[in-house]
Amino acid sequence: MSSVLPLAILMTSLGVAPVILMMPDSARRLRTGFNLAAASLKVALVAWLSYEVAHGASFDLRHSIAPGLELHLQADALSVLFLALSSILWLLTTIYAVGYLEGGTDRSRFFGFFSLCVASTVGIAMAGNLFTFLVFFELLTLATWPLVVHRGTSEAHRAGRIYLAYTLGGGLALTLGTIWLYALAGEVAFEPRGVLGELPQTAPLALTAIFVLLIAGVGVKAALVPLHGWLPLSMVAPAPVSALLHAVAVVKAGAFGIMRIVYDVYGVETVQAMGLAAPLAGLAALTILWGSFRALTQDDLKKRLAYSTVSQVSYITLGVALISPVAAIGGLAHLVHQGIMKITLFLAAGNFAEGEGVKTVRAMDGMGQRMPGAMLAFTVGALGMIGIPPLAGFVSKWYLGAGGLDAGQPMVIALLAGSSLLNAAYFLPILYRGWFCPVPEGATPGRRLGWMLAIPPATTATLVLAAGLLASAPFSPLGWTRFIVSLEYL
Amino acid sequence: MSDISLIVLLPLLAAVLTAALPPQAAAVGALATALNALLAANLGRQILQGGPVTEAIGDWAAPLGIAFVADGLAGVMLAMTAIVGLAVSLQAAAGPARAGFWPLWMATLGALNGLFLSSDLFNIYVAFEILGLAAVGLTALAGTRAALRAAFDYLTAGLVGSLLVLLGIALSYSVTGRVDMEAVVLLTQSDTGRIALALIAAGLVVKAALFPLHFWMPAAHSSAAPAASALLSALVVKGALYLVLRLSLEGGAGTEFLRNTLAVLGAGGMLWGAWNALRAERLKLLVAHSTVAQIGLIALAIGVAGNPFETGLWQAAALLMLSHALAKAAMFLAVGRIAEALGHDRISGLNREELRPGPAEFAFAIAAISLVGLPPTAGFIGKWFLIEGLIDEGGIHWIALILLGTALSAAYLSRVVSRCLRGGPHVAATAQRPPWRTGDVAALGLATGALLLGLAAALPITLLETPFA
Numbered sequence: 003m004s005s006v007l008p009l010a011i012l013m014t015s016l017g018v019a020p021v022i023l024m025m026p027d028s029a030r031r032l033r034t035g036f037n038l039a040a041a042s043l044k045v046a047l048v049a050w051l052s053y054e055v056a057h058g059a060s061f062d063l064r065h066s067i068a069p070g071l072e073l074h075l076q077a078d079a080l081s082v083l084f085l086a087l088s089s090i091l092w093l094l095t096t097i098y099a100v101g102y103l104e105g106g107t108d109r110s111r112f113f114g115f116f117s118l119c120v121a122s123t124v125g126i127a128m129a130g131n132l133f134t135f136l137v138f139f140e141l142l143t144l145a146t147w148p149l150v151v152h153r154g155t156s157e158a159h160r161a162g163r164i165y166l167a168y169t170l171g172g173g174l175a176l177t178l179g180t181i182w183l184y185a186l187a188g189e190v191a192f193e194p195r196g197v198l199g200e201l202p203q204t205a206p207l208a209l210t211a212i213f214v215l216l217i218a219g220v221g222v223k224a225a226l227v228p229l230h231g232w233l234p235l236s237m238v239a240p241a242p243v244s245a246l247l248h249a250v251a252v253v254k255a256g257a258f259g260i261m262r263i264v265y266d267v268y269g270v271e272t273v274q275a276m277g278l279a280a281p282l283a284g285l286a287a288l289t290i291l292w293g294s295f296r297a298l299t300q301d302d303l304k305k306r307l308a309y310s311t312v313s314q315v316s317y318i319t320l321g322v323a324l325i326s327p328v329a330a331i332g333g334l335a336h337l338v339h340q341g342i343m344k345i346t347l348f349l350a351a352g353n354f355a356e357g358e359g360v361k362t363v364r365a366m367d368g369m370g371q372r373m374p375g376a377m378l379a380f381t382v383g384a385l386g387m388i389g390i391p392p393l394a395g396f397v398s399k400w401y402l403g404a405g406g407l408d409a410g411q412p413m414v415i416a417l418l419a420g421s422s423l424l425n426a427a428y429f430l431p432i433l434y435r436g437w438f439c440p441v442p443e444g445a446t447p448g449r450r451l452g453w454m455l456a457i458p459p460a461t462t463a464t465l466v467l468a469a470g471l472l473a474s475a476p477f478s479p480l481g482w483t484r485f486i487v488s489l490e491y492l
Numbered sequence: 493m494s495d496i497s498l499i500v501l502l503p504l505l506a507a508v509l510t511a512a513l514p515p516q517a518a519a520v521g522a523l524a525t526a527l528n529a530l531l532a533a534n535l536g537r538q539i540l541q542g543g544p545v546t547e548a549i550g551d552w553a554a555p556l557g558i559a560f561v562a563d564g565l566a567g568v569m570l571a572m573t574a575i576v577g578l579a580v581s582l583q584a585a586a587g588p589a590r591a592g593f594w595p596l597w598m599a600t601l602g603a604l605n606g607l608f609l610s611s612d613l614f615n616i617y618v619a620f621e622i623l624g625l626a627a628v629g630l631t632a633l634a635g636t637r638a639a640l641r642a643a644f645d646y647l648t649a650g651l652v653g654s655l656l657v658l659l660g661i662a663l664s665y666s667v668t669g670r671v672d673m674e675a676v677v678l679l680t681q682s683d684t685g686r687i688a689l690a691l692i693a694a695g696l697v698v699k700a701a702l703f704p705l706h707f708w709m710p711a712a713h714s715s716a717a718p719a720a721s722a723l724l725s726a727l728v729v730k731g732a733l734y735l736v737l738r739l740s741l742e743g744g745a746g747t748e749f750l751r752n753t754l755a756v757l758g759a760g761g762m763l764w765g766a767w768n769a770l771r772a773e774r775l776k777l778l779v780a781h782s783t784v785a786q787i788g789l790i791a792l793a794i795g796v797a798g799n800p801f802e803t804g805l806w807q808a809a810a811l812l813m814l815s816h817a818l819a820k821a822a823m824f825l826a827v828g829r830i831a832e833a834l835g836h837d838r839i840s841g842l843n844r845e846e847l848r849p850g851p852a853e854f855a856f857a858i859a860a861i862s863l864v865g866l867p868p869t870a871g872f873i874g875k876w877f878l879i880e881g882l883i884d885e886g887g888i889h890w891i892a893l894i895l896l897g898t899a900l901s902a903a904y905l906s907r908v909v910s911r912c913l914r915g916g917p918h919v920a921a922t923a924q925r926p927p928w929r930t931g932d933v934a935a936l937g938l939a940t941g942a943l944l945l946g947l948a949a950a951l952p953i954t955l956l957e958t959p960f961a
Contacts, residue, residue, distance in 0.1 A: 023854075068873060068949045108848075137867040144861065151913050159910055170902050173866070174895050181876055185883040 005063040007051050008075040008128050011085065014044040015092070016121035023114030027107070034100050037113055041093040044124075048089040052082045052477075056485075062130070070189060073137065074130035078192075079486040080265075083334065083479070084127035084258050087341050091250045092120045094458040098349055099242035101454025102356065112152055116246070118145035123251045126258060132190040132267060135259065136180050139220070142255055143169040149243045150236045161235040168222050168232040169252075176219025176259075179212045183267075186212075192262055194489045196269020202276060209268075213278050216263050224256025224319065225312045227289040234296075234308040241352025244304060249345035253311060257318040257337060264322050265490050274325045283323035287417050289316035294424035301362045303351050306428060307344070313421065314340045314387065321402055324414065327491040329405020331483050336398035338479035339386070342465045343395055346383035349459035350376045356455065358448035366432055368441030372448065375456055377436050379463035384429040386466045389422050394469035397480055495538070496547045496560045496609060499531040499570065503602035510594035518585045521594035525574075525581040528601060532567075532574040536955060539567045543958055559672070561611040564958035565741070565810060569608040569734055571952075572814050575941065576726045576821045577601055579934040583825055584719045586930030590633050593719065599626040600723060607731050612672045613661045616735065620657065624650040624699065627728045630720040631712045642711040649698055649708040653732075656695030663688035676742040686747055693736065693750055700732035702754075702791050703761030706784050710768070713783060714776035718828025718931070721776070725783045726821035730813055733787065737794050737809055755795025759893045761788025766900035770907070775827050775837035778904060779820070782863060786816045789897060793878050796890055807956045808877035814952060815870035815942055819862035822938035825931055826855040833926040842911035850926040853912035855935035860905040862942040865898055870945035870952075 018040040025033050051061070055077055063075040077085070099116065103109055122145055125138030143166070151162035183190050186205060191197055202209055222229045233253070237244055247253065264273050264282075273279050293313025300306040317340065321333015353376040354360040354369060370377045386393035399418055406414025473480040506524035510517040538545050544563035562570070577597075584593055603623035610616045628650060632643035661671070667685045668675040679685030701709035713725050736754070765785030772778035790812050797805035829852035831837040865871035875894065882891050945952075 065947070066950055067868075067947060068877075068953050071873070071876070071949075073868075073947070140866050141868075144866065148913050151910065154913075159913075162910060162913075163906070166902075166906055171899070174899060178879065178891070178895065181879045182883055185880045 004059070004061050007047065007054070008061050008063045008077055011044060011047050011051065011089075012075065012121060012124055012128070014040045014047065015117045015124060019114050019117040019121060022110055022117055025110045027110050030109070033110060033113060037096055037100075037117070038093070040117070041089075041096050044089045045093055048082075048085045051077055052086060055079060055082050064130075070184070071133055072131065072189065073134050074191070075125070075128040075134065076130035076192075077128055078194075079482065079489060080258075080261065080334075081127045083337065083482055083486065084254065085124060087254070087338050088120055088123045088127065088250045091246075091341060091345055091462070092123075094461055095242050095246050095250070095345070095349075097454050098245070098352070098458040099240075101452050102240060102242050102352060104452075108152070111148060115145050115148045116242075119149065119246060119251050121145075123255060126255050129262075130192055132180050132183065132192070132262075135192075135262065136176060139176065139223075139255060139259065140173050142223075142251060143173055146243075146247065146252055149246075150239045152240055152243065153238060155238070158238045161232075161238045165232045165236050168229065172219045172222030172229065174219075175215045179215030179219060182208070182215070183212050190267055192266035194266060194269075196265075196267060196272050198268060198272060202272050206276060210276060210278065213263070213268065213273075213276070216267075217260065217282065220256045220259030220263065221285075222256065223252050224260060224315055225253055225289070225293075226256075226285055226316065226319065227292045227312070230289070230293070230312045233312060234300075234305050237302070237304040237308050241304075241348060241355065244308075245345045245348035245352070249341040249348065253315045254337060254341060257315050260319050261322055261334070261337075270325050270490065279323050279325045283320055283411075286316040286320040286323055289313065290320065290417065290421050291424070294421055294428070297428045298424065300428075301364055303354070303361055303363055303366075303432075304348075306363065306432075307347055307351060310347075310387065310425070310428065311340075311344060313424075314344065317398060317402060320414070320417075321398075321405065324402075324405050324409045324411060326405040326409035327487050328408045329402055329414075330487045330490065331480065332398050332401030332403075332405050334483035334486060335401065335480045336395075339394035339398045339466075339469055342462050342469065343383045343386040343393075346379050346459050346462040346466060347387070349455075349462065350380035350383065353451055353455055353459065354380075356449075357451050358445075363432055363435070365442075366435040367439040368445070369436035371441055372445070376459060379459040380436070381433055382463040382466050384433055386470070388425040388429055389418075392467075392470040394466045394473075394479075397470055397473045401480075494545075494547050495531055495535050496545060496562055497549070499528060499535065500560070500602055500606045500609060502527060502531070503598045503605065507595045507598035507602060510598055514591055517591075517594040521598060522581050522585045524598060525577045525601070528605070529574040529578050532570040535562050536567045536571055538562075539564055539958055540955060558615055559611050560609040562609055564955040565734075565738070566608045567955050567958075568810055568814060568952050569730070570605060572730070572817045573601065573604050573608075573727055576722070576817050576938065579821060579825065579938045580719050580722050583722075583828075583931045583934040587719070590635070590717065592629065592633055593717075596626045596629040596633065597719075597723060600630065600728065604727060604731055608734065613664065613675065614671045617654075617658060617661055620699070620731065620735075621654060623728060623731050624654060627724055630724060630728075631716045633720055634715060634717045636715060638711070638715040642708070642715045645708045646712045649705075653695040653698035656691050656698065658695075660688045660691030660693075660695060663691065673738075673742045676739055680743055680747055689739070689747065690750060692739070693754075696732045696736050697757065700729050700736065700791070701784065701787055702757050703764050703784060703788055704757070706761065706765075706787070709784065710777060710780040713780040713824075714774070718824055718831075721780075721828075722821040722824035725780065725824055726817040729783065729787060730817055733790055733794070733813060736791070737806060737813075740794055740797065741806060751795050751797075753795070755792050755890065758788045758790070758792030758795055759890070759897075761785060762792065762893065762897040763900070764788075766897060766904060769904040770900065772904075773839060775830065775839055775842070775908065776824075778839065778908065779823050779827055782823075782901065782904065783820060785897065785901060786812075786820070786863065789894065790816065792890065792894070793874075796878075796882060796885070796887055804877045805881040807953060808874050808881060810956055811870055811874035811877065811949065811952060815862055815874055815945060818938050818942035818945065819859040819869075819871065822855055822859040822935045822942060823863070825935035825938065826852040826859065829926075829929060829931045829935060830856065832929075832931075839908060839911065842908065848925040849912045851928060851932040851936055852926070855932065855939040857909045857912060858936075858939035858943050860909055862939070864902045864905060868946040869943050870949055871942070873946050873949040
């Protein structure tokens with residue numbers, strides 16, 4: 003039993019992908035039914051797994067590839083956090099994508115790679131050692147590329163090339179770091195508090211170099227400045243892809259990788275002792291500010307959201323790098339909170355573009371009257387990002403701030419305040435235009451969107467509210483992260 | 493008759509039969525390929541269970557007699573040949589095969605099997621000659637002016653290579669007085685012996701199309717028919733590379749100078765092939781230049797293996813040979829199908845077609861993942877062991893070169909794959925996919941095999957770890 007559940011969770015997207023890829027484009031009903039059934043089954047399986055893990059069960063699936071190389075899937079508390087996020091948001095995004103791509107071409111290819119993308123994410127979440135993590139991390143790169151270039155325009159292909167250059171380059175750094183660490187330490191399993199033993203004393207230089215390689219490798223996907231250049235460009239992809247890239251799959255895989263490396267490979271004490279935490283925190287702080295500054299001047303709605311992602315994902319890195327349990331809770335909770343907030347924003351933005359043809363901030367005037375539902379969802383997401391209580395983003399920022407004080411870094415408060423001001427400066431004008439500016443003269447009423455486009459953002463907006471209001475419930479993202487952090491720090 | 497002699501004689505017999513009975517050639521050839529696969533699998537099982545299998549022909553022991561030895565390395569090479577052979581035969585049996593394909597392919601198969609199993613230098617030379625001549629025939633089979641021209645160049649280069657090898661073997665016999673593999677160690681101990689080894693190595697470098705003596709190869713591999721290109725690129729050059737590896741394991745490339753030269757040439761080929769593949773305008777030429785690069789990588793892996801038995805580096809080389817064989821054969825078969833469906837193989841035109849990408853383009857993409865060496869392919873496992881071994885030996889400059897080669901291979905292969913992802917404005921909504929053909933099945937099967945082989949790498953590695961004869 004203990005090996006079947008992780009495999010089933012993986013196969014409900016990895017096994018589904020080839021089947022969907024083989025289906026003819028015309029088999030719309032069959033494909034959609036199959037896809038949604040698999041996505042729902044995955045949510046159910048993940049719920050079961052979470053329940054078991056919360057009650058102390060352990061899961062293990064091992065396959066030996068070569069002497070010293072093992073594919074290892076497991077499920078610890080940190081896995082469950084990422085699994086729950088990706089399985090729920092995958093279901094919602096799939097529903098949305100079915101509605102969004104109505105009448106488009108190459109839909110079997112799209113949904114096939116969409117499934118493969120989530121399969122990689124799930125694999126990353128359940129990876130039990132660095133090798134397995136690397137395998138799924140690279141698979142994610144390959145699975146996302148066809149989605150980025152899906153529109154087939156030259157612009158899309160250019161973005162795809164740049165995406166591939168960045169992520170494969172990062173992949174090389176990660177591969178080299180991983181092999182080096184395996185050569186030094188043997189198999190690198192993920193264990194709370196790290197697995198390096200005496201190595202920090204005997205080979206500090208090599209370990210520092212490996213840390214830089216590993217963090218650079220995952221940092222590309224986490225869009226750490228200066229490795230973030232691919233992300234705004236990849237906005238040419240269709241809205242559900244952007245949502246998936248930004249909220250669930252790619253940037254989160256990067257952030258999750260940073261967590262695994264700091265917590266479960268090196269261990270926080272070692273990272274602190276080797277003097278690697280402060281530079282990482284500094285890089286995160288720089289990224290938070292830089293992303294926000296760039297977001298200010300973007301008129302293209304999706305680009306503004308993209309730079310906002312650059313900034314917000316680094317809250318997670320900051321929470322990890324501050325080396326304080328309180329900050330860690332904030333960072334980990336933000337993994338989920340940023341996911342649900344950002345997916346709400348992207349799905350709503352996709353609806354503005356689909357319903358009214360609005361793609362820029364300037365054209366947002368009167369959106370509250372033209373599309374009240376989508377505008378409401380967008381507002382919840384934006385206010386959450388700014389950190390208005392009682393929304394999810396407030397909870398993350400509260401813990402990050404308290405963690406900064408706990409770690410003896412009061413500058414973090416200033417950083418958070420500055421970042422929140424910038425968040426407000428780039429989100430509030432959109433809300434102002436949407437709710438308080440009149441509908442422009444001559445704006446023609448757009449098309450009505452079906453339930454497949456309307457329900458997902460409404461659901462995620464509700465989740466944003468719930469994650470904030472019910473933060474102290476045991477199964478809330480915050481409650482779960484407290485459980486994880488207690489394993490790492492106690 | 494034992495399995496060992498059977499696996500050499502069966503294809504040679506089939507070569508005669510297919511030449512004598514052209515109407516039944518496809519049936520006989522396909523049957524022989526299938527039997528060969530069964531024999532190879534059975535031999536592999538025997539090696540796994542009981543270690544190396546030896547057969548002294550006519551019960552004459554070395555140094556007088558001829559012995560065939562199937563150890564783990566030979567077993568892996570036989571399996572590689574059998575798998576690629578199955579897929580290529582499937583494609584050739586279903587397609588409009590030219591007269592002459594089957595006898596030539598059967599001769600190639602017999603020669604390769606003989607080469608892998610031979611344990612004396614003279615036998616190896618004979619197998620090598622049959623292989624070289626059959627390969628020239630396969631190149632010329634397409635019948636076009638370009639193919640004939642390329643075949644002539646191939647023949648010339650092959651003859652030079654053979655002469656060098658023969659000269660080396662003759663010299664080695666005069667030094668050691670024996671032709672079995674024991675001779676190789678003795679050769680490293682005298683100046684004349686080292687010259688003999690260098691001559692053999694030089695001949696093999698020509699035959700393996702290792703940079704800078706690869707000049708004949710891109711034209712030959714890109715102008716032959718798809719099935720022939722697949723055999724030439726996946727298997728025939730591996731014959732020479734295998735021999736380099738074998739000699740190195742027997743202590744032959746144990747001389748520092750030869751090993752370093754091999755590694756340097758390998759690195760050069762890796763970069764030069766990649767550079768040319770980046771600039772290639774035709775798909776077949778790109779794939780052929782990619783073979784130059786991949787041979788370079790394999791030669792580098794053989795060259796850096798200091799003391800082969802103490803490191804996994806030579807196993808990395810064997811794994812890279814295996815994965816390259818599957819992926820490159822898949823790629824040539826896929827390219828054949830793409831060119832057939834589109835009517836051309838210009839890379840710049842791939843995304844301007846009113847055809848949706850079909851299974852062949854998908855096969856190309858999967859094979860590309862293998863060639864770049866991304867997980868979970870066997871190419872990745874090979875590179876992993878290579879880099880891990882180099883870290884242990886402190887060969888940081890080699891690692892940098894390998895990573896550069898990897899990045900370049902990703903660059904030139906993504907040139908093609910990105911155009912296979914055509915869609916949107918470049919393709920009309922009514923465009924159709926090309927229909928499935930047997931060639932697609934063969935290409936997709938091989939490509940998937942190369943992909944999944946990484947997950948099952950334990951099997952070839954266990955084989956490789958069986959002790960030598």
